[in-house]
Amino acid sequence: MERKSHDGPDATRPEPATSRLEMAETEVGSVFVSNYPPYSRWSEGDLTAFDAAVHAAPGADAPPLGMYLHIPFCRKRCRFCYFRVYTDKNADEVKTYCEALAREIDAYAALPITQDRPLRFVYFGGGTPSYIAAKHLAELVQRIQAAFPWDNVEEVTFECEPGTLTRPKLENIRELGITRLSLGVEHFNDHILQLNGRAHVSTEIDRVLPWIHEIGFEQFNLDLIAGMIGETWETWRDTVEKAIDADADSVTIYQLELPFNTRVSKEFMDGTLDVPLADWAQKRAWHQYAIERLGEAGYVISSAYTMVRGDCTFRYRDSLWRGADMLGTGVSSFGHISGVHAQNTANWTEYLEAIAADRLPVNRAKTTTPQDRLIREFILQMKTGAIEASYFDEKFGIDVLEYFADPLAELAGRGMLTLRAGGVDLTFAGLLQADSLLPAFYDVEHQNARYT
Ligand code: SF4
Numbered sequence: 001m002e003r004k005s006h007d008g009p010d011a012t013r014p015e016p017a018t019s020r021l022e023m024a025e026t027e028v029g030s031v032f033v034s035n036y037p038p039y040s041r042w043s044e045g046d047l048t049a050f051d052a053a054v055h056a057a058p059g060a061d062a063p064p065l066g067m068y069l070h071i072p073f074c075r076k077r078c079r080f081c082y083f084r085v086y087t088d089k090n091a092d093e094v095k096t097y098c099e100a101l102a103r104e105i106d107a108y109a110a111l112p113i114t115q116d117r118p119l120r121f122v123y124f125g126g127g128t129p130s131y132i133a134a135k136h137l138a139e140l141v142q143r144i145q146a147a148f149p150w151d152n153v154e155e156v157t158f159e160c161e162p163g164t165l166t167r168p169k170l171e172n173i174r175e176l177g178i179t180r181l182s183l184g185v186e187h188f189n190d191h192i193l194q195l196n197g198r199a200h201v202s203t204e205i206d207r208v209l210p211w212i213h214e215i216g217f218e219q220f221n222l223d224l225i226a227g228m229i230g231e232t233w234e235t236w237r238d239t240v241e242k243a244i245d246a247d248a249d250s251v252t253i254y255q256l257e258l259p260f261n262t263r264v265s266k267e268f269m270d271g272t273l274d275v276p277l278a279d280w281a282q283k284r285a286w287h288q289y290a291i292e293r294l295g296e297a298g299y300v301i302s303s304a305y306t307m308v309r310g311d312c313t314f315r316y317r318d319s320l321w322r323g324a325d326m327l328g329t330g331v332s333s334f335g336h337i338s339g340v341h342a343q344n345t346a347n348w349t350e351y352l353e354a355i356a357a358d359r360l361p362v363n364r365a366k367t368t369t370p371q372d373r374l375i376r377e378f379i380l381q382m383k384t385g386a387i388e389a390s391y392f393d394e395k396f397g398i399d400v401l402e403y404f405a406d407p408l409a410e411l412a413g414r415g416m417l418t419l420r421a422g423g424v425d426l427t428f429a430g431l432l433q434a435d436s437l438l439p440a441f442y443d444v445e446h447q448n449a450r451y452t
Contacts, residue, residue, distance in 0.1 A: 031257065033435045033439075036380075036446070042365055043365070054108075057112045057113070058116075064324045066119060067122050068123045068326055070328075070331060070333045071124060071129040072331050073087070073094060073126065073132070079196050094136065096352065097352075100356075101330050102147075104355055106143070107355075108360075109148055121155045121156070121324075122153055128160070128161045131164050137176065141176045154315050156178050157221075158181055159184060162185065163201070180219040186228065187228055196228045219250065220250075221248060221249065224251060227278040243294075249308065250307065250308040251294055253307070255280070256283060288428070288432055303383050304383045304434040321377065321380040322381070323376075323395075324336075330344065331344060331351040342364070345362075345363040374392065375443065379438040383435070389423050417430050
Protein backbone atom coordinates (compact mmCIF):
# COMPACT_ATOMS: atom_id res chain seq x y z
CA MET A 1 0.00 0.00 0.00
CA GLU A 2 1.31 3.40 -0.93
CA ARG A 3 -0.93 6.40 -0.35
CA LYS A 4 -2.00 7.45 -3.81
CA SER A 5 -3.77 10.43 -5.20
CA HIS A 6 -6.42 8.21 -6.71
CA ASP A 7 -7.61 6.53 -3.58
CA GLY A 8 -9.33 7.25 -0.33
CA PRO A 9 -10.75 5.14 2.42
CA ASP A 10 -12.94 2.30 1.22
CA ALA A 11 -16.08 4.09 0.14
CA THR A 12 -18.33 1.20 1.07
CA ARG A 13 -17.57 1.70 4.75
CA PRO A 14 -19.20 4.87 6.04
CA GLU A 15 -17.42 7.27 8.34
CA PRO A 16 -19.09 9.71 10.71
CA ALA A 17 -19.75 13.25 9.51
CA THR A 18 -16.34 14.41 10.67
CA SER A 19 -13.48 12.25 9.52
CA ARG A 20 -11.45 12.94 12.63
CA LEU A 21 -12.54 12.44 16.18
CA GLU A 22 -10.58 14.64 18.53
CA MET A 23 -9.70 13.17 21.89
CA ALA A 24 -7.66 14.48 24.75
CA GLU A 25 -4.53 12.48 24.08
CA THR A 26 -5.18 10.12 21.27
CA GLU A 27 -7.15 10.52 18.10
CA VAL A 28 -8.79 8.17 15.71
CA GLY A 29 -9.27 9.64 12.30
CA SER A 30 -7.92 10.49 8.91
CA VAL A 31 -6.69 13.77 7.54
CA PHE A 32 -5.09 12.57 4.30
CA VAL A 33 -6.52 14.46 1.33
CA SER A 34 -6.20 12.71 -2.02
CA ASN A 35 -8.85 14.44 -4.10
CA TYR A 36 -11.33 17.27 -4.37
CA PRO A 37 -14.31 17.75 -4.18
CA PRO A 38 -14.65 15.22 -1.35
CA TYR A 39 -15.75 11.72 -2.34
CA SER A 40 -19.03 12.10 -0.47
CA ARG A 41 -20.07 14.62 -3.15
CA TRP A 42 -19.72 12.10 -5.97
CA SER A 43 -22.97 10.46 -7.07
CA GLU A 44 -24.77 8.26 -9.53
CA GLY A 45 -26.35 11.41 -10.94
CA ASP A 46 -23.11 12.42 -12.66
CA LEU A 47 -22.58 9.09 -14.44
CA THR A 48 -24.08 10.51 -17.64
CA ALA A 49 -21.40 13.22 -17.59
CA PHE A 50 -18.72 10.53 -17.28
CA ASP A 51 -20.31 8.58 -20.13
CA ALA A 52 -20.30 11.70 -22.30
CA ALA A 53 -16.66 12.44 -21.36
CA VAL A 54 -15.36 9.02 -22.43
CA HIS A 55 -17.38 9.07 -25.67
CA ALA A 56 -15.95 12.41 -26.79
CA ALA A 57 -12.69 12.73 -28.73
CA PRO A 58 -9.86 14.29 -26.70
CA GLY A 59 -9.34 17.99 -27.30
CA ALA A 60 -6.09 19.34 -28.73
CA ASP A 61 -5.23 20.57 -25.25
CA ALA A 62 -6.03 17.27 -23.50
CA PRO A 63 -3.75 16.68 -20.49
CA PRO A 64 -1.39 13.68 -20.21
CA LEU A 65 -3.14 10.32 -19.79
CA GLY A 66 -2.26 7.70 -17.21
CA MET A 67 -3.68 4.45 -15.92
CA TYR A 68 -4.14 3.07 -12.43
CA LEU A 69 -4.76 -0.66 -11.91
CA HIS A 70 -6.09 -1.79 -8.56
CA ILE A 71 -4.87 -5.23 -7.45
CA PRO A 72 -7.06 -5.84 -4.40
CA PHE A 73 -5.33 -8.86 -2.87
CA CYS A 74 -3.20 -9.12 0.27
CA ARG A 75 -1.84 -12.11 2.16
CA LYS A 76 -3.28 -10.75 5.40
CA ARG A 77 -5.30 -7.67 6.39
CA CYS A 78 -3.26 -5.15 8.38
CA ARG A 79 -4.88 -3.96 11.57
CA PHE A 80 -4.96 -0.37 10.31
CA CYS A 81 -6.05 -1.09 6.72
CA TYR A 82 -9.02 0.72 5.22
CA PHE A 83 -8.53 -0.19 1.56
CA ARG A 84 -10.69 -2.46 -0.57
CA VAL A 85 -8.67 -5.66 -0.33
CA TYR A 86 -9.38 -9.39 -0.17
CA THR A 87 -7.36 -11.98 1.71
CA ASP A 88 -9.50 -14.98 0.84
CA LYS A 89 -9.41 -15.23 -2.96
CA ASN A 90 -8.01 -18.41 -4.51
CA ALA A 91 -5.84 -18.67 -7.62
CA ASP A 92 -8.84 -19.12 -9.93
CA GLU A 93 -10.51 -16.00 -8.52
CA VAL A 94 -7.31 -13.98 -8.94
CA LYS A 95 -7.11 -15.17 -12.54
CA THR A 96 -10.75 -14.26 -13.11
CA TYR A 97 -10.09 -10.79 -11.72
CA CYS A 98 -7.04 -10.24 -13.92
CA GLU A 99 -9.09 -11.25 -16.96
CA ALA A 100 -11.82 -8.78 -15.98
CA LEU A 101 -9.22 -6.05 -15.48
CA ALA A 102 -7.80 -6.73 -18.95
CA ARG A 103 -11.31 -6.53 -20.44
CA GLU A 104 -11.95 -3.23 -18.68
CA ILE A 105 -8.73 -1.86 -20.17
CA ASP A 106 -9.73 -3.17 -23.62
CA ALA A 107 -13.04 -1.32 -23.22
CA TYR A 108 -11.24 1.95 -22.47
CA ALA A 109 -8.94 1.42 -25.45
CA ALA A 110 -11.98 1.32 -27.75
CA LEU A 111 -13.48 4.57 -26.47
CA PRO A 112 -13.10 7.89 -28.35
CA ILE A 113 -11.41 9.65 -25.39
CA THR A 114 -8.31 7.41 -25.57
CA GLN A 115 -7.81 7.44 -29.35
CA ASP A 116 -4.37 8.60 -30.51
CA ARG A 117 -3.53 9.38 -26.92
CA PRO A 118 -0.44 7.64 -25.55
CA LEU A 119 -0.24 6.49 -21.97
CA ARG A 120 2.29 8.55 -19.99
CA PHE A 121 2.28 6.70 -16.69
CA VAL A 122 0.98 3.43 -15.30
CA TYR A 123 0.52 2.54 -11.65
CA PHE A 124 -0.08 -0.95 -10.26
CA GLY A 125 -1.40 -0.35 -6.75
CA GLY A 126 -3.37 -2.17 -4.15
CA GLY A 127 -3.66 -4.16 -2.13
CA THR A 128 -0.56 -5.97 -3.18
CA PRO A 129 0.24 -6.17 -6.91
CA SER A 130 3.17 -8.50 -6.13
CA TYR A 131 0.64 -11.00 -4.73
CA ILE A 132 -0.18 -12.00 -8.33
CA ALA A 133 1.74 -14.98 -9.70
CA ALA A 134 4.41 -14.04 -12.26
CA LYS A 135 2.60 -15.94 -15.03
CA HIS A 136 -0.71 -14.11 -14.51
CA LEU A 137 1.09 -10.83 -14.19
CA ALA A 138 2.89 -11.36 -17.50
CA GLU A 139 -0.41 -12.21 -19.20
CA LEU A 140 -2.03 -9.09 -17.74
CA VAL A 141 0.81 -6.82 -18.87
CA GLN A 142 0.71 -8.31 -22.37
CA ARG A 143 -3.01 -7.55 -22.57
CA ILE A 144 -2.51 -4.00 -21.36
CA GLN A 145 0.31 -3.36 -23.80
CA ALA A 146 -1.76 -4.73 -26.68
CA ALA A 147 -4.50 -2.23 -25.82
CA PHE A 148 -2.24 0.67 -24.78
CA PRO A 149 1.37 0.39 -26.01
CA TRP A 150 3.97 1.46 -23.47
CA ASP A 151 6.25 3.14 -26.08
CA ASN A 152 5.66 6.59 -24.59
CA VAL A 153 5.21 5.56 -20.98
CA GLU A 154 7.59 7.51 -18.77
CA GLU A 155 7.00 5.60 -15.55
CA VAL A 156 5.47 2.27 -14.53
CA THR A 157 5.13 1.88 -10.77
CA PHE A 158 4.57 -1.46 -9.09
CA GLU A 159 3.83 -1.87 -5.38
CA CYS A 160 5.33 -4.87 -3.61
CA GLU A 161 5.07 -6.55 -0.24
CA PRO A 162 8.43 -8.05 0.79
CA GLY A 163 7.08 -11.50 1.67
CA THR A 164 5.55 -12.02 -1.78
CA LEU A 165 8.83 -11.62 -3.65
CA THR A 166 11.36 -14.15 -4.88
CA ARG A 167 14.37 -13.26 -6.96
CA PRO A 168 12.94 -14.80 -10.17
CA LYS A 169 9.66 -12.95 -9.59
CA LEU A 170 11.49 -9.65 -9.17
CA GLU A 171 13.44 -10.36 -12.38
CA ASN A 172 10.14 -11.01 -14.17
CA ILE A 173 8.71 -7.76 -12.81
CA ARG A 174 11.75 -5.87 -14.12
CA GLU A 175 11.50 -7.55 -17.54
CA LEU A 176 7.86 -6.52 -17.84
CA GLY A 177 8.98 -2.89 -18.01
CA ILE A 178 8.39 -1.76 -14.43
CA THR A 179 10.52 1.35 -13.84
CA ARG A 180 9.59 2.25 -10.29
CA LEU A 181 9.46 -0.45 -7.66
CA SER A 182 7.74 0.60 -4.45
CA LEU A 183 8.38 -1.61 -1.45
CA GLY A 184 5.85 -1.50 1.39
CA VAL A 185 8.26 -2.00 4.29
CA GLU A 186 6.40 0.32 6.71
CA HIS A 187 8.66 -0.74 9.60
CA PHE A 188 11.75 -2.90 10.20
CA ASN A 189 10.91 -4.10 13.71
CA ASP A 190 9.32 -7.55 13.90
CA HIS A 191 7.36 -6.82 17.06
CA ILE A 192 5.82 -3.70 15.50
CA LEU A 193 5.11 -5.51 12.23
CA GLN A 194 3.40 -8.30 14.12
CA LEU A 195 1.43 -5.95 16.41
CA ASN A 196 0.10 -4.16 13.34
CA GLY A 197 -0.87 -7.35 11.58
CA ARG A 198 1.56 -6.97 8.69
CA ALA A 199 2.07 -10.11 6.63
CA HIS A 200 5.84 -9.76 6.30
CA VAL A 201 8.74 -10.04 8.74
CA SER A 202 12.11 -8.27 8.78
CA THR A 203 14.07 -11.23 7.37
CA GLU A 204 11.92 -10.99 4.24
CA ILE A 205 12.84 -7.31 3.89
CA ASP A 206 16.52 -8.11 4.38
CA ARG A 207 16.30 -10.85 1.77
CA VAL A 208 14.74 -8.72 -1.00
CA LEU A 209 16.79 -5.53 -0.64
CA PRO A 210 19.98 -6.93 -2.26
CA TRP A 211 17.92 -8.46 -5.09
CA ILE A 212 16.28 -5.09 -5.82
CA HIS A 213 19.68 -3.42 -6.13
CA GLU A 214 21.27 -6.24 -8.11
CA ILE A 215 18.40 -6.44 -10.59
CA GLY A 216 18.33 -2.67 -10.83
CA PHE A 217 15.16 -0.64 -11.23
CA GLU A 218 15.23 2.93 -12.51
CA GLN A 219 13.74 3.92 -9.18
CA PHE A 220 13.32 2.17 -5.90
CA ASN A 221 10.91 3.66 -3.35
CA LEU A 222 10.58 2.44 0.21
CA ASP A 223 7.48 3.19 2.30
CA LEU A 224 7.53 3.80 6.05
CA ILE A 225 4.71 4.61 8.47
CA ALA A 226 5.39 6.76 11.52
CA GLY A 227 3.32 5.96 14.57
CA MET A 228 2.38 2.34 14.00
CA ILE A 229 0.88 0.58 16.99
CA GLY A 230 3.58 -0.02 19.59
CA GLU A 231 5.99 2.57 18.16
CA THR A 232 8.61 4.11 20.47
CA TRP A 233 11.44 6.55 19.82
CA GLU A 234 13.87 3.66 19.98
CA THR A 235 12.06 1.52 17.39
CA TRP A 236 11.48 4.50 15.12
CA ARG A 237 15.11 5.70 15.20
CA ASP A 238 16.25 2.18 14.38
CA THR A 239 13.77 1.89 11.51
CA VAL A 240 14.87 5.22 10.02
CA GLU A 241 18.53 4.08 10.13
CA LYS A 242 17.62 0.84 8.41
CA ALA A 243 15.68 2.77 5.76
CA ILE A 244 18.79 4.86 5.10
CA ASP A 245 20.89 1.68 4.86
CA ALA A 246 18.40 0.29 2.32
CA ASP A 247 19.78 2.86 -0.14
CA ALA A 248 16.46 3.68 -1.83
CA ASP A 249 16.03 6.50 -4.37
CA SER A 250 13.05 7.75 -2.44
CA VAL A 251 11.65 7.14 1.00
CA THR A 252 7.99 7.85 1.58
CA ILE A 253 6.91 8.47 5.17
CA TYR A 254 3.28 8.51 6.22
CA GLN A 255 1.79 9.21 9.60
CA LEU A 256 -0.51 6.37 10.63
CA GLU A 257 -4.10 7.31 9.87
CA LEU A 258 -6.91 5.53 11.63
CA PRO A 259 -10.22 6.03 9.86
CA PHE A 260 -13.16 4.61 11.73
CA ASN A 261 -13.40 1.54 9.55
CA THR A 262 -10.13 -0.08 10.65
CA ARG A 263 -9.88 -2.94 13.11
CA VAL A 264 -7.72 -0.94 15.47
CA SER A 265 -10.05 2.09 15.47
CA LYS A 266 -12.95 -0.17 16.43
CA GLU A 267 -10.89 -1.71 19.24
CA PHE A 268 -9.92 1.77 20.43
CA MET A 269 -13.49 3.02 20.36
CA ASP A 270 -14.92 0.06 22.27
CA GLY A 271 -12.06 0.08 24.80
CA THR A 272 -10.58 -3.31 23.90
CA LEU A 273 -7.32 -2.00 22.41
CA ASP A 274 -4.49 -3.28 24.60
CA VAL A 275 -1.69 -0.98 23.36
CA PRO A 276 -1.41 2.84 23.41
CA LEU A 277 -1.89 4.85 20.21
CA ALA A 278 0.36 7.80 19.43
CA ASP A 279 -1.33 11.18 19.12
CA TRP A 280 -0.83 13.45 16.10
CA ALA A 281 1.84 15.56 17.82
CA GLN A 282 3.89 12.44 18.51
CA LYS A 283 3.47 11.18 14.95
CA ARG A 284 4.54 14.56 13.62
CA ALA A 285 7.63 14.45 15.85
CA TRP A 286 8.59 11.06 14.43
CA HIS A 287 7.88 12.27 10.90
CA GLN A 288 10.06 15.32 11.52
CA TYR A 289 12.87 13.16 12.86
CA ALA A 290 12.77 10.97 9.72
CA ILE A 291 12.87 14.00 7.41
CA GLU A 292 15.80 15.50 9.29
CA ARG A 293 17.75 12.26 9.49
CA LEU A 294 17.16 11.46 5.81
CA GLY A 295 18.22 15.03 5.02
CA GLU A 296 21.51 14.42 6.81
CA ALA A 297 21.90 11.27 4.72
CA GLY A 298 21.62 13.23 1.45
CA TYR A 299 17.90 13.16 0.71
CA VAL A 300 15.88 16.29 -0.07
CA ILE A 301 12.21 17.04 0.46
CA SER A 302 10.05 16.28 -2.57
CA SER A 303 6.72 16.53 -0.76
CA ALA A 304 5.33 16.37 2.75
CA TYR A 305 5.73 12.61 2.53
CA THR A 306 8.59 11.93 0.18
CA MET A 307 12.34 12.34 0.52
CA VAL A 308 14.36 11.78 -2.65
CA ARG A 309 17.94 11.53 -3.80
CA GLY A 310 19.54 12.55 -7.08
CA ASP A 311 17.23 13.23 -10.01
CA CYS A 312 14.46 11.01 -8.68
CA THR A 313 11.02 12.10 -9.93
CA PHE A 314 7.54 10.71 -9.36
CA ARG A 315 5.60 11.27 -12.56
CA TYR A 316 2.39 9.63 -11.38
CA ARG A 317 2.10 12.01 -8.44
CA ASP A 318 3.27 15.10 -10.26
CA SER A 319 0.99 14.44 -13.25
CA LEU A 320 -2.09 13.96 -11.08
CA TRP A 321 -1.32 17.00 -8.96
CA ARG A 322 -1.21 19.00 -12.21
CA GLY A 323 -4.55 17.79 -13.55
CA ALA A 324 -3.65 14.75 -15.68
CA ASP A 325 -6.38 12.42 -16.85
CA MET A 326 -6.27 8.92 -15.44
CA LEU A 327 -8.18 5.74 -16.22
CA GLY A 328 -8.98 4.15 -12.86
CA THR A 329 -9.33 0.41 -13.42
CA GLY A 330 -10.18 -2.43 -11.08
CA VAL A 331 -12.58 -2.75 -8.20
CA SER A 332 -13.10 0.53 -6.26
CA SER A 333 -10.60 2.53 -8.37
CA PHE A 334 -10.84 6.27 -8.84
CA GLY A 335 -10.11 8.05 -12.09
CA HIS A 336 -10.47 11.41 -13.74
CA ILE A 337 -11.32 12.13 -17.37
CA SER A 338 -11.89 15.51 -19.03
CA GLY A 339 -12.91 17.19 -15.79
CA VAL A 340 -15.10 14.35 -14.51
CA HIS A 341 -14.10 12.23 -11.50
CA ALA A 342 -15.31 8.64 -11.48
CA GLN A 343 -15.14 5.65 -9.18
CA ASN A 344 -15.67 1.98 -9.93
CA THR A 345 -17.94 -0.14 -7.80
CA ALA A 346 -16.23 -1.43 -4.66
CA ASN A 347 -18.24 -4.67 -4.82
CA TRP A 348 -16.44 -7.71 -6.22
CA THR A 349 -19.53 -9.35 -7.73
CA GLU A 350 -20.88 -6.12 -9.22
CA TYR A 351 -17.48 -5.40 -10.73
CA LEU A 352 -17.25 -8.79 -12.44
CA GLU A 353 -20.88 -8.64 -13.57
CA ALA A 354 -20.42 -5.22 -15.16
CA ILE A 355 -17.37 -6.39 -17.08
CA ALA A 356 -19.16 -9.58 -18.18
CA ALA A 357 -22.00 -7.42 -19.48
CA ASP A 358 -19.56 -5.17 -21.40
CA ARG A 359 -20.29 -2.20 -19.16
CA LEU A 360 -17.72 0.02 -17.47
CA PRO A 361 -18.05 -0.71 -13.73
CA VAL A 362 -18.20 2.99 -12.73
CA ASN A 363 -20.87 3.63 -10.10
CA ARG A 364 -20.41 7.25 -9.03
CA ALA A 365 -18.96 10.37 -10.60
CA LYS A 366 -18.49 14.07 -10.06
CA THR A 367 -18.38 16.77 -12.71
CA THR A 368 -15.91 19.42 -11.66
CA THR A 369 -16.18 23.13 -12.30
CA PRO A 370 -13.12 25.20 -13.28
CA GLN A 371 -13.13 26.46 -9.67
CA ASP A 372 -13.10 22.85 -8.36
CA ARG A 373 -10.15 22.06 -10.60
CA LEU A 374 -8.27 25.14 -9.45
CA ILE A 375 -8.82 24.24 -5.79
CA ARG A 376 -7.92 20.60 -6.43
CA GLU A 377 -4.59 21.39 -8.03
CA PHE A 378 -3.85 24.10 -5.49
CA ILE A 379 -4.35 21.86 -2.45
CA LEU A 380 -2.56 18.89 -3.99
CA GLN A 381 0.43 21.02 -5.01
CA MET A 382 0.45 22.51 -1.53
CA LYS A 383 1.65 19.09 -0.38
CA THR A 384 4.93 19.70 -2.21
CA GLY A 385 5.57 22.46 0.30
CA ALA A 386 5.46 25.30 -2.23
CA ILE A 387 3.01 26.98 -4.59
CA GLU A 388 4.07 28.92 -7.67
CA ALA A 389 1.36 31.45 -8.51
CA SER A 390 2.51 31.73 -12.15
CA TYR A 391 1.41 28.11 -12.81
CA PHE A 392 -2.17 28.91 -11.79
CA ASP A 393 -2.16 32.24 -13.58
CA GLU A 394 -1.15 30.54 -16.83
CA LYS A 395 -3.51 27.60 -16.49
CA PHE A 396 -6.58 29.16 -14.86
CA GLY A 397 -6.06 32.91 -15.33
CA ILE A 398 -6.39 33.35 -11.56
CA ASP A 399 -4.06 35.02 -9.09
CA VAL A 400 -4.18 32.41 -6.32
CA LEU A 401 -2.48 34.73 -3.84
CA GLU A 402 -5.46 37.03 -4.16
CA TYR A 403 -8.08 34.30 -4.64
CA PHE A 404 -7.01 32.48 -1.45
CA ALA A 405 -5.88 35.63 0.39
CA ASP A 406 -7.99 34.98 3.51
CA PRO A 407 -7.01 31.35 4.25
CA LEU A 408 -3.40 32.09 3.29
CA ALA A 409 -3.28 35.01 5.73
CA GLU A 410 -4.88 32.91 8.46
CA LEU A 411 -2.39 30.06 8.00
CA ALA A 412 0.51 32.50 7.77
CA GLY A 413 -0.65 33.93 11.10
CA ARG A 414 -0.52 30.46 12.62
CA GLY A 415 3.03 29.95 11.35
CA MET A 416 2.04 27.25 8.86
CA LEU A 417 3.26 29.06 5.74
CA THR A 418 5.02 32.15 4.49
CA LEU A 419 3.94 34.34 1.62
CA ARG A 420 6.47 35.61 -0.90
CA ALA A 421 6.29 37.46 -4.20
CA GLY A 422 4.98 34.90 -6.68
CA GLY A 423 4.14 32.11 -4.29
CA VAL A 424 3.73 30.39 -0.98
CA ASP A 425 6.09 28.20 1.06
CA LEU A 426 4.94 25.93 3.84
CA THR A 427 6.99 26.18 7.00
CA PHE A 428 8.39 22.93 8.41
CA ALA A 429 5.52 22.90 10.93
CA GLY A 430 3.07 23.38 8.06
CA LEU A 431 4.65 20.65 5.99
CA LEU A 432 4.33 18.14 8.83
CA GLN A 433 0.57 18.70 8.96
CA ALA A 434 0.00 19.74 5.34
CA ASP A 435 -3.17 17.71 4.82
CA SER A 436 -4.89 19.15 7.86
CA LEU A 437 -4.44 22.67 6.40
CA LEU A 438 -6.06 21.94 3.05
CA PRO A 439 -9.80 22.14 3.91
CA ALA A 440 -9.27 25.86 4.58
CA PHE A 441 -9.08 26.28 0.79
CA TYR A 442 -12.25 24.31 0.01
CA ASP A 443 -15.32 25.98 -1.34
CA VAL A 444 -17.64 26.72 1.57
CA GLU A 445 -20.17 24.09 0.44
CA HIS A 446 -17.53 21.34 0.85
CA GLN A 447 -15.81 22.50 4.02
CA ASN A 448 -17.60 20.16 6.41
CA ALA A 449 -18.36 17.41 3.94
CA ARG A 450 -17.78 13.82 4.96
CA TYR A 451 -14.54 12.62 3.30
CA THR A 452 -15.89 9.47 1.61
S1 SF4 B 1 -0.72 -4.29 2.75
FE1 SF4 B 1 -2.02 -4.00 4.57
S2 SF4 B 1 -2.54 -1.78 4.53
FE2 SF4 B 1 -1.76 -2.31 2.49
S3 SF4 B 1 -3.60 -2.80 1.33
FE3 SF4 B 1 -2.84 -4.77 2.15
S4 SF4 B 1 -3.93 -5.08 4.07
FE4 SF4 B 1 -4.18 -2.92 3.50
